[in-house]
Amino acid sequence: MKKQVISAALSTAIVFGTVSTGSVITAASSPSGFSDIQGSFAKEAIQQLLDKGIIQGDGSGKFDPKGQLTRAQFVKMIVLSMGLKVDESVTQSTQFNDVPSWAAAFVDAAFKAQLIKGTGVHTFSPNLALTREQAAVIMVNALISAGSISKDEKAELTFKDSDTISSWAKDAVALAFKLGLIKGNTDGTFNPKGQATREQAAQMSSNFIDTSDKLEKTNPEPEPTTSPQPTSSPGTGTPGGGYNDPYTYVSSWEQLKDAVIVSNKMIRLSTDITVNGVIDLTATGVTLDGNGKTITFTGANNMLVRGNNAKISNVTFKNSSDYNLEIYNVTGVTLNNVTSNLSGKGGILINASTVTASNIHTSGNDWGGIEVAKGDGVAAESDLTISGTNSHTESVPIWTIGASTVSFDNNSQYIEIQDKRSNKSNYKNYLLKSTVEVVDDLAELKTAVAKSNVRIVLNADIPNIKETIAITGHDVILDGFGHKIGIVDPAVVSNKYLFVVQETNNVVINDVIFTNEKEFGIQVYKSTNVTLKGVTAEYSGKGGVLVNGSTVTVKGITTSGNAWGGIEVAKGDGVAAESELTISGTNSHTESVPIWTIGASTVSFDNNSQYIEIQDKRSNKSNYKNYLLKSTVEVVDDLAELKTAVAKNDVRIVLNADFLGVNESIDVTGTNVTIDGFGHEVAISGIGNRFIVSGDNVTINDVIFTNINEYGIQVYDATGVKLNRITAQDSGKGGILINGSQVTVNAIKTLRNENGGIEVSNGAGVGYSELNVTGTNVHDDKTEIAIWTINEVDGGVVADNNIVVGSITQYKTAEEALDKPGYTYYKVKPPTP
Numbered sequence: 001m002k003k004q005v006i007s008a009a010l011s012t013a014i015v016f017g018t019v020s021t022g023s024v025i026t027a028a029s030s031p032s033g034f035s036d037i038q039g040s041f042a043k044e045a046i047q048q049l050l051d052k053g054i055i056q057g058d059g060s061g062k063f064d065p066k067g068q069l070t071r072a073q074f075v076k077m078i079v080l081s082m083g084l085k086v087d088e089s090v091t092q093s094t095q096f097n098d099v100p101s102w103a104a105a106f107v108d109a110a111f112k113a114q115l116i117k118g119t120g121v122h123t124f125s126p127n128l129a130l131t132r133e134q135a136a137v138i139m140v141n142a143l144i145s146a147g148s149i150s151k152d153e154k155a156e157l158t159f160k161d162s163d164t165i166s167s168w169a170k171d172a173v174a175l176a177f178k179l180g181l182i183k184g185n186t187d188g189t190f191n192p193k194g195q196a197t198r199e200q201a202a203q204m205s206s207n208f209i210d211t212s213d214k215l216e217k218t219n220p221e222p223e224p225t226t227s228p229q230p231t232s233s234p235g236t237g238t239p240g241g242g243y244n245d246p247y248t249y250v251s252s253w254e255q256l257k258d259a260v261i262v263s264n265k266m267i268r269l270s271t272d273i274t275v276n277g278v279i280d281l282t283a284t285g286v287t288l289d290g291n292g293k294t295i296t297f298t299g300a301n302n303m304l305v306r307g308n309n310a311k312i313s314n315v316t317f318k319n320s321s322d323y324n325l326e327i328y329n330v331t332g333v334t335l336n337n338v339t340s341n342l343s344g345k346g347g348i349l350i351n352a353s354t355v356t357a358s359n360i361h362t363s364g365n366d367w368g369g370i371e372v373a374k375g376d377g378v379a380a381e382s383d384l385t386i387s388g389t390n391s392h393t394e395s396v397p398i399w400t401i402g403a404s405t406v407s408f409d410n411n412s413q414y415i416e417i418q419d420k421r422s423n424k425s426n427y428k429n430y431l432l433k434s435t436v437e438v439v440d441d442l443a444e445l446k447t448a449v450a451k452s453n454v455r456i457v458l459n460a461d462i463p464n465i466k467e468t469i470a471i472t473g474h475d476v477i478l479d480g481f482g483h484k485i486g487i488v489d490p491a492v493v494s495n496k497y498l499f500v501v502q503e504t505n506n507v508v509i510n511d512v513i514f515t516n517e518k519e520f521g522i523q524v525y526k527s528t529n530v531t532l533k534g535v536t537a538e539y540s541g542k543g544g545v546l547v548n549g550s551t552v553t554v555k556g557i558t559t560s561g562n563a564w565g566g567i568e569v570a571k572g573d574g575v576a577a578e579s580e581l582t583i584s585g586t587n588s589h590t591e592s593v594p595i596w597t598i599g600a601s602t603v604s605f606d607n608n609s610q611y612i613e614i615q616d617k618r619s620n621k622s623n624y625k626n627y628l629l630k631s632t633v634e635v636v637d638d639l640a641e642l643k644t645a646v647a648k649n650d651v652r653i654v655l656n657a658d659f660l661g662v663n664e665s666i667d668v669t670g671t672n673v674t675i676d677g678f679g680h681e682v683a684i685s686g687i688g689n690r691f692i693v694s695g696d697n698v699t700i701n702d703v704i705f706t707n708i709n710e711y712g713i714q715v716y717d718a719t720g721v722k723l724n725r726i727t728a729q730d731s732g733k734g735g736i737l738i739n740g741s742q743v744t745v746n747a748i749k750t751l752r753n754e755n756g757g758i759e760v761s762n763g764a765g766v767g768y769s770e771l772n773v774t775g776t777n778v779h780d781d782k783t784e785i786a787i788w789t790i791n792e793v794d795g796g797v798v799a800d801n802n803i804v805v806g807s808i809t810q811y812k813t814a815e816e817a818l819d820k821p822g823y824t825y826y827k828v829k830p831p832t833p
Helices: 003-015 043-051 071-082 101-112 132-146 170-179 198-218 253-259 442-448 639-645
Strands: 248-250 266-269 273-275 279-281 287-297 303-305 311-318 325-328 333-341 346-351 354-358 361-363 368-373 383-387 398-401 405-408 414-418 427-432 437-439 454-458 462-465 469-471 476-479 484-487 499-502 505-510 513-516 522-525 528-533 536-538 543-548 551-555 558-560 565-570 580-584 595-598 602-605 611-615 624-629 634-636 651-655 659-662 666-668 673-676 681-684 691-693 699-701 704-707 713-716 721-724 727-729 734-739 742-746 749-751 756-761 770-774 778-780 785-790 803-806 811-815 823-828
Touching: 043 198, 071 101, 132 170, 132 198, 248 253, 253 266, 253 273, 253 279, 325 333, 333 346, 346 361, 361 368, 368 383, 398 405, 437 442, 442 454, 442 462, 442 469, 536 543, 543 558, 558 565, 565 580, 580 595, 595 602, 634 639, 639 651, 639 659, 639 666, 727 734, 734 749, 749 756, 756 770, 770 785, 785 803
Parallel strands: 248 266, 266 287, 273 287, 279 303, 287 311, 303 325, 311 333, 325 346, 333 354, 333 361, 346 368, 354 383, 368 398, 383 405, 437 454, 454 476, 462 484, 469 499, 476 505, 484 513, 499 522, 505 528, 513 536, 522 543, 528 551, 536 558, 543 565, 551 580, 565 595, 580 602, 634 651, 651 673, 659 681, 666 691, 673 699, 681 704, 691 713, 699 721, 704 727, 713 734, 721 742, 727 749, 734 756, 742 770, 749 778, 756 785, 770 803
Antiparallel strands: 398 427, 414 427, 595 624, 611 624, 785 823, 811 823
16 A cells, blocks of 8 residues: 555545544535634644645535544544455444444454454444544554554653553554654643544644655655554454553443452443442452543442552542542552532542542532541541642532641642631641632731622631721622631720621622621621621620621521620611521521511521521510520410420520410429510419419510519529519519519519519518619609518617619618518619709
């Protein structure tokens, strides 16, 4: 065969085959330019082939430089270019059962001439795309068959990714590079598994023409060969020309799970696979080449690597509800060009293993890209080495736990962030530098939050701020990783200093701790689509979070120690729109009121099982709704429920109704009981019937007590009792009776009670009493007596046993010894003129 024939015919064949018929497009009769090659790296090569009349367009004036070729099309082209004898009347292959009729004769001719092998005993996989290493092998075989080069000719392989080139293709790729048939990428790699495009084939065709011409001049009369002599040995695999393909091709997960338990097995996927069980790679030295295919997992199934020295490349894993790929207690594992997407946890889990990874791609995994940790039941930590160019869409591409480590051949792609979240204090996170703006101080933070389309990462606490910090940019993500932003009470206490999301949209704040000694921890003001995830708002002088005229979603939020409560949702000053808060995830609150709305602002829940709504009946909060944690309260709606609840210890009771017309006593006998009334009323009638507190450490908040015959409420033989903002009204005796008890009152009201407000005395069979007065209290009873104590009189001297202490400056005292020996009266001082 003449080299000139190969040069022209093969060049034409390499570039153009149609998908439907596999036919070769003939040369153009009058060359013309293409409209879609201006940006192609092979523009000059394409123009050269066009000028030589070797190629032509598709009739639309376009070349389609990114188009691809199939294996069957390429085989037909090679057979035609080689001039092999073909019986085109054959429409069914005698060698393979998956070859289309148009390609049958050409595939059989190529197989008979030992140019190709199948992907299985009876399969050829004709529709798989041609790869770059296959193209190199076939071009070298063409030169061998033409006698242009010797089958024994060798060259040195120098590409950076040489270890990813298939063993059967290494010699051919090296020789093709030496001869100038192929060129590598600008980064020194070859990308052997990449699919050859039309523009790449055009460049190789141009190179082939030049190389063929040079070889013809150097070796004008080569020894003819009577038949092709490729350098191959029997075996199954992808057509590699004259090179043995050691791979076993698999097309189902059953075949794959059987193959990965055989030591030193070289496996290649021939199709996408859906996996209905765990793929457990236990053998040593297994190579898995995904061939650009995808392994899709169902449920929690995944791929588990437990064999040393495994090599996994060119594959996509996706959809496990667990980790897609787990590497456990092994050494020498190599991952190259591996993609892991859409897992319910992380893309890749490395436990007690040493792994080298390059060109890794993770996307859409719930927890992040790659976790590197010791794992359960093993002693060794993990070591991951990262090289190449990697991509990640997750907020945390790589994270380590404990003493496990990550090292980088080139660390310029990642930045390390120490995790300060309480449950992740031994974590380190590695983020893509190109995707984040890292801030370490207040000045950097103020600059960053004014930007739009930015992801900000806190790399330090930002404490002691004495000014307002406002996120005014849109499409902002602020990741705190547990770092704190603290706004302190400034010297000029009349000013409000806040962390504000102000008049913007599409803001996400993750894992930041906000503290404000005077105001709310964070305010969202006139903004839409704001998300607070993993945020903590603590120890603020008012509430943890204030939502004004905004739409906000919170998930996994913590509020703690805030004076007013957790989250306020309201329209706010100067705002027309009401607020909408959506609650999801599991949230934590230590305050008595985790969430409250004012007016027409609303709260909705993805899962309402965590909260219960309580309507507020307090006169100054009649348009409030309160949302309490169900797990922390016992809500009562009728008398039977209330009587059962007050007998329990360590319980918070919430009244969700008025209790009117009660004709019996109610006795709080439990200890460490809190009763929150939210303005509901308990009205008891009947001689001797009372609301009694006889258990220690009882707190009652915002309840209205009425008793037409007796005292509104009696505290009997109890310590540590607190009455906050209660009202005792319209009682037949006094509002409150304290017998042998220690009681603190705060901001209470006694109204229209027959004998006065509060009696402090021994009572029958019990010790002395002490009343501690705090806050500002209101008394408007039928007498002027706000408080009175009753003590023993000995020889005209009144004992000082039952006492009133605390903030009593609002009262004046007057002993009425003549008509009530032992009584001391406390009356409200008249207002100062």
